[in-house]
Structures are given as C-alpha cells and as structure tokens.
Amino acid sequence: MRRLAIYPGSFDPPTLGHLDVIERASRMFDELIVTIGVNSSKKPMLSVEERTRALTAATLHLGNVRISEFSGLLVNYAQSVGAKSIVRGLRATADFEYEFQMAMVNRRLNDQVDTVFLMTKWEHSYLSSSIVREVAVLGGDYSGLVPAAVVPIIAKALDTSA
C-alpha cells in the first residue's frame, strides 16, 4: 500500500523549519502533499499563488512531494486525497496545547486519519512564519530564515505591496 501523508499549514511564508519537516516527512512516506490552508478571514503577506510558487521552488529536489491548497475541514481534504496521516511540526512546549487540541478535534471528526508529529531541529526551534513576516516587513534580513528560493518571492511581494 502506498503511504500518503499531507502536511498542512499556512506557510506564510514557508520557513527553513517547514522545509526541514518536509524533507524528513518525505523520507517517511511514499508521497507527501504539502497543502496550504486557504483562510479567507486572514490577510496574508503572500497570496496562495505566491506560497504555492515558494513551496514548489523550495521542494524541487524532492521527487515525492507535491503542493496543493485546501479550504474547509482538513480531515475532509485528507479523505478526498486518500491520506491517512497528517504531519505537523512541533517546536517548543508552546505549540503543544494548540497542536493537541487540533489533533483531538481532527480525530473526533475522522478517526481513520492520524496526526504524526515531527520535532523540529534545535536550530529551527525559534523560527516561525510570524517572526519571519515581522522581520521582513520591518526591513530586516530574513535570508537565513527561509529557503533561498523563497527570498525573492517575499522581496517581490513586499515591493509590490509598498
């Protein structure tokens, strides 16, 4: 049986921490779908198209990874693509409560789908999309925080929004 997993997130923008989770999960599963949650009530820094381009460019070296987007319930999306596993990264204890709650709700909604947590690498444990957004919007150097291919996509997005 082909082991298919989804790795959902906002990815606004994708960070080196996300890429690390993607690389490790892609070794654990036959196929990994990195899927961008579309939340129309949030005003993102990068559009869904920009995030799709950023993730595609950052994962070109991984043959079993593809990028998608979803809206609505995550477990419904998992079921629609035939995935039995949801991958999430865990950084510090601060993530735990939110992740625990989400995993419990998702299991209640569909107990055929399990959430698999990967602990972040130590060197990425302080990284989050919101920290990168703040540094980028305030004109700081974010180039060591996101995959190299993502840097020009953020730069262009900020340039055109200025």
Ligand code: PNS
């Ligand atoms: O990167 P993020 O912002 O932590 O990702 C959150 C995401 C998109 C995975 C989460 O908000 C989500 O699954 N949204 C879909 C709505 C849903 O299924 N809600 C029920 C579970 S809490």
